[in-house]
Amino acid sequence: MKTEGGPPLNLNPEPHAASDRRRLRGGAPIQIGLLGCGTVGGGVLRLLAENSGYLAERAGVPLVVKRVVVRDLEKERVAALDRGVLTTNPEEVVDDPAIDVVVEVMGGETPARALIERAIDRGKGVVTANKLLLAAHGPALLARASARQVDLAFEGAVGGGIPIIRTLRDAFASDWVERVTAILNGTCNYILTRMRDTGASFDAALREAQALGYAEADPSLDVDGHDAAHKLIVLAMLAFGAQVDSADVHTSGIRSIEEADHRYADRFGYTIKHLAIGRDLGDSIELRVHPTLIPKQSVLANVSGVLNAVLLEGRAVGPSLVYGRGAGDLPTAVSVVSDILDVARSIASGVAGMQGRGMSIKPRAVRPLGEIVSRYYLRFAVEDRPGVMGRLAGTLGDAGVSIEQIVQQGPTSSGAAPAGGAAARQPAVDVVLITHDAREGLVRNALDAIAREQFLREPVHLFRIEEP
Ligand SMILES: NC(=O)c1ccc[n+]([C@@H]2O[C@H](COP(=O)([O-])OP(=O)(O)OC[C@H]3O[C@@H](n4cnc5c(N)ncnc54)[C@H](OP(=O)(O)O)[C@@H]3O)[C@@H](O)[C@H]2O)c1
Structure with missing residues (x-):
């Protein structure tokens, strides 16, 4: 193929790039340590084994699993696992200077957090699928990785196999x-x-x-x-x-x-x-x-x-x-292994630590729920007697919440039983309404007032309405 007026396009510059990478690492494979070998870890081992040739081509050097940490050495594992690499001691991964990339697929906060921090401090690239840990400590871990000029990749943490992290980043x-x-x-x-x-x-x-x-x-x-x-x-x-x-x-x-x-x-x-x-x-x-x-x-x-x-x-x-x-062994493993490839390629090319470069993450104020503006679906189980619909509409109106649509249907679908006394003689019906846009705080004020009414048979069902 030729570009107009320019040099021919080289669609496969791999031999040259690969030889550069081999020179950088002397052709040495990228060594991987896996923390965990459950659903996701098993999928990762399968993909690394099944696609090893292609992955080595893309990374420029082979990707080799050196150690896999688990709790139970006797448990049955995926066939792609060489049982000789199993250990119960995570230090054999995070403290081994030969391991380039640590893949955390054990989940939870402890000991995952400390192990990732230690791996980063020892200059290793890290891949994790641990959303719980990232939600609690993501910014600190990214800052740590950036300071140490290593990559921290986490495509598998959100949406399993769908590439949302790369899309945003x-x-x-x-x-x-x-x-x-x-x-x-x-x-x-x-x-x-x-x-x-x-x-x-x-x-x-x-x-x-x-x-x-x-x-x-x-x-x-x-x-x-x-x-x-x-x-x-x-x-x-x-x-x-x-x-x-x-x-x-x-x-x-x-x-x-x-x-x-x-x-x-x-x-x-x-x-x-x-x-x-x-x-x-x-x-x-x-x-x-x-x-x-x-x-x-x-x-x-x-x-x-x-x-x-x-x-x-x-x-x-x-x-x-x-x-x-959004989950499952192989879909999530696709994201994790692609992260391993990215991190490995950066190490092999001598450009580790670029993934988070220039990323700015700082505390931002989150708008309180009472201040959001939305339309609402409200379902009330109420006594079937004259005036109730008017009281509901009136109380909402007094709070500044206007109604777009309203339906009444009885008897109530949830079978709310009359509480007793005079109310016991009244059957219950559903009144369901959709509001116009309203501030949630105003809707809550109206619902507090309605909750005090004798005609209400059970707590209101409230759902917000969005037009995505
Ligand atoms: N499952 C999914 O579809 C999915 C999707 C996206 C993200 N994720 C995330 O991926 C991570 C792993 O999930 P998973 O479903 O693969 O979990 P899992 O099936 O429970 O596997 C966890 C693995 O970690 C090992 N492990 C746990 N704690 C350990 C410890 N203290 N020391 C040594 N080994 C330990 C377990 O060892 P043993 O096997 O010996 O018990 C097991 O092999 C989690 O952060 C999860 O949120 C999962």
Whole structure:
């Protein structure tokens, strides 16, 4: 191929670049130490073995697994593991001067944090998929890596196999990301999809997800929203340059969603998704994780089952979507091994420590929930008697919250029983309404007043509405 008026394009400069790299390291392989050999670690070993030739070509030198740290030496492992490299002593990885890249796929904060810090201090490149650790200590770890001129890569930590970290760090480095709207937890998305599509209860959909291996025996981290919150904090670090305390991220899960909410959402033209939402407002940022009604025809509404998606909005680029498998051994291993390749290539080329160069991450104010402006879905189980609808609308109106749509249907779908006394004679009905844009603090004031009314049979169901 020839470029017009220029020299021929060399589409395969590899022999030259590779020989340069070999000269730099004397052709020595990049030695890898793995901390953990579970779901993700097993996938990493498989990909490193299956794609070894291609990966060596891309890195310029072979990639070799020197040590793998586990707790239990007897446990069955993937066939790609050479059992001779197993150890229970992590010091054999982080303190071994021959190991160039430490891959942390053990999870949790202790001892992962101390081991990563030690690896960085000893000048090693680090790859991790540990969102919990990054959400708590990401900025400090990145600063440490930068000071030591080593790379810290973490594509596997958010969205499993979907390339969202690179997209934010590199592809959108020239733009200003204004908004992130994401489905970041496959367990929640699976449960909500099944509730919507089959009319199943939360408990039944959770049991199904557990039977299929999509939910843990203790599903709290997923269904209570914390996993998605950790991932949102990591995304906010790259999208908004924000160092955020997890206590500042409003986090709620999906346990309170009932079948009736799916039915009413559908009737109003919406689907319920568990969303992680980030906005850069200039003087502050908005970060929240909660069930959200979004229009049925929107792109995110059609991300079903265990799939994840991140919708980014850049000031210059506009909307952009990454979408795919957000967890699992091989999808996550694709991200981790690509990180290993990147870090190895930088070491082999003598340019380690460039990944985080110029990245600025600092504390930013997170807008309190009471100050956000949104539309709301509100479902009330109330006594079926004249005047109740008027009292609801009046109380909301007095607080400055105006109603866009309202429906009444009885008897109440959740079967709320009359409390007793005079109320016991009244059947209960659902009143469901959609508000216009309102400040959340005002909505909460109105709900506090409504909570004192005798006609209310159970706590209100509140979900925010977004138009992503
Ligand atoms: N699973 C996914 O789909 C996924 C997706 C994205 C990110 N991640 C992240 O990837 C990381 C690993 O997840 P995973 O699902 O692969 O976990 P996992 O299956 O529980 O594997 C953890 C591995 O680490 C080892 N380990 C844990 N603590 C240890 C310790 N103190 N000393 C030595 N070895 C220790 C375990 O050893 P034994 O085998 O001997 O018990 C096991 O091999 C986590 O940070 C997770 O959040 C996972």
